[in-house]
Amino acid sequence: MKRAVAVALLMIPSVVWGQGAPDTSRLPPVKPEAVTEGDVDAPAVSKMPPDTETPPRPEAPQDSEPDTEEAAEEPATPPEPLAPPVWQTLQETDDAFVACLGALNELGAVYKLADPQTEEDRDCGIANPVRLSEPVPGVQIDSPALMRCETAVALGTWMRDFVTPAAATLKRGPVVTLAKGSGYQCRRRNNLPDGKLSEHAYGNAIDIMAFGFKDGSQIKVVPREREGSREESFQDAVRATACLYFSTVLGPGSDEAHSDHLHLDVIARDGGFRLCQ
Numbered sequence: 001m002k003r004a005v006a007v008a009l010l011m012i013p014s015v016v017w018g019q020g021a022p023d024t025s026r027l028p029p030v031k032p033e034a035v036t037e038g039d040v041d042a043p044a045v046s047k048m049p050p051d052t053e054t055p056p057r058p059e060a061p062q063d064s065e066p067d068t069e070e071a072a073e074e075p076a077t078p079p080e081p082l083a084p085p086v087w088q089t090l091q092e093t094d095d096a097f098v099a100c101l102g103a104l105n106e107l108g109a110v111y112k113l114a115d116p117q118t119e120e121d122r123d124c125g126i127a128n129p130v131r132l133s134e135p136v137p138g139v140q141i142d143s144p145a146l147m148r149c150e151t152a153v154a155l156g157t158w159m160r161d162f163v164t165p166a167a168a169t170l171k172r173g174p175v176v177t178l179a180k181g182s183g184y185q186c187r188r189r190n191n192l193p194d195g196k197l198s199e200h201a202y203g204n205a206i207d208i209m210a211f212g213f214k215d216g217s218q219i220k221v222v223p224r225e226r227e228g229s230r231e232e233s234f235q236d237a238v239r240a241t242a243c244l245y246f247s248t249v250l251g252p253g254s255d256e257a258h259s260d261h262l263h264l265d266v267i268a269r270d271g272g273f274r275l276c277q
């Protein structure tokens with residue numbers, strides 16, 4: 001009898017487990033999910049609720065719904081209006097242009113108003129160009145240069161306030177000529193075939209290759225490796241002060257493309273950042 005009881009008792013657990021069989025039969029399909037979720041601490045049972053299955057679901061429909069909406073709208077927007085050409089975004093208001101010409105006149109600059117410039121490249125151009133012959137009285141650009149008025153004023157003010165006084169220390173007579181490199185020109189930066197358009201393409205830039213003095217001598221812009229000359233001092237002085245008026249000043253040492261001239265431009269950058277190298 002005792003044995004029978006013992007056997008019966010032994011049977012109970014198996015019966016209990018047997019009764020639990022329906023539950024365990026549900027577990028197996030859940031286990032793979034628990035593994036993939038990677039939540040080791042979480043009991044398998046907690047993975048049972050369909051909660052774990054629902055989170056991924058909302059994402060899919062949420063993604064797909066807007067997509068279809070956007071897809072439905074897209075056909076209506078293809079004729080995106082082109083951004084205005086860059087030269088147009090740089091166009092001065094009438095008041096600003098008149099004020100700029102006033103500043104140019106005050107400098108005693110010699111210039112002519114020129115027709116608006118546009119090019120095959122729609123971004124190139126100048127809305128209100130001036131053809132500058134003398135940024136300050138008595139200093140001739142070797143060939144008159146087209147540029148925006150703002151560029152001309154920057155050049156004239158720099159010449160008046162720093163280049164002329166610096167030249168006076170050299171005992172060569174005043175600067176009478178500026179040898180111009182590029183003025184207005186629809187091209188890419190550094191004359192590369194692609195990439196961003198140069199500021200020259202908007203009339204924002206002028207390149208100066210040399211300063212000519214009344215005694216006939218000339219100081220060329222060239223690499224000067226601490227040569228200890230007055231020419232070097234002059235070149236360094238005018239280059240450094242140019243950045244008070246121009247937001248970009250590049251020259252020998254900046255890169256190979258600027259080894260024989262000073263590139264000066266009035267590009268407007270966020271926060272008024274200036275690039276002077």
Ligand SMILES: [Zn+2]
Pocket residue numbers: 182200205206207262263264
């Ligand atoms: Zn340049």
